Amino acid sequence: VQLVESGGGLVQPGGSLRLSCAASGFTFSNYAMSWFRQAPGKERELVAFITKTGGSTNYADSVKGRFTISRDNAKKTVYLQMNSLKPEDTAVYYCKAVFIQTTYWGQGTQVTVSS
Numbered sequence: 001v002q003l004v005e006s007g008g009g010l011v012q013p014g015g016s017l018r019l020s021c022a023a024s025g026f027t028f029s030n031y032a033m034s035w036f037r038q039a040p041g042k043e044r045e046l047v048a049f050i051t052k053t054g055g056s057t058n059y060a061d062s063v064k065g066r067f068t069i070s071r072d073n074a075k076k077t078v079y080l081q082m083n084s085l086k087p088e089d090t091a092v093y094y095c096k097a098v099f100i101q102t103t104y105w106g107q108g109t110q111v112t113v114s115s
Contacts, residue, residue, distance in 0.1 A: 001025035001104055003095050008109030011085055015113070019080040021095030021106055028076040029053075031099045035069060035080045037091035037111075044094070048080060052099075063089075085113045 007019040019035070032052050038044040048069035049058045057069050068081040078095055092108040 003097060003104055003106035005093065005095055005106045005109040008093060008111045010112045010114065012115050013086060013113055015085050016081070016083045017085065017111060019082065019093055019095075019109060019111075021078045021080075023076040023078075023097065023104075026097070026104065028097070029073040031097040031104075033069075033071055033078040034096045034098070035078075036094045036096055037089075038094070038108075039088075039091040042091075047093070050078065082111070085111075087113045089113050 002024045004022045005019060007017060009017065011017055030052055032049065034049045035047040036044050037047050045060065047060050047063055048067055050069045050071055054071050059067060066084045071078040090111060090113050092110050094108045095106045097104040
């Protein structure tokens, strides 16, 4: 089982990034997917959630209107489009897969928003 995040990096405030999380080793379409983030010295927090079909999404208040979660079950990939990035969005971003009592985490990708 693997969840591999990519797309992180250094971006200026106001810029955009698109994170990807590629899944393998399990039936991706059965799993709800989430993006979490963890900044230095802070707890890991939920950023965005999408149901297994992609029919419903939820976002943290801090990213509503700026971030969009989506998924492609054929490609076994979940995405996080991040626009209007702010310095406070700096964190390691993780994807998470959940199906009943089974949970998988990716290894994370660093996003740094700085001028």
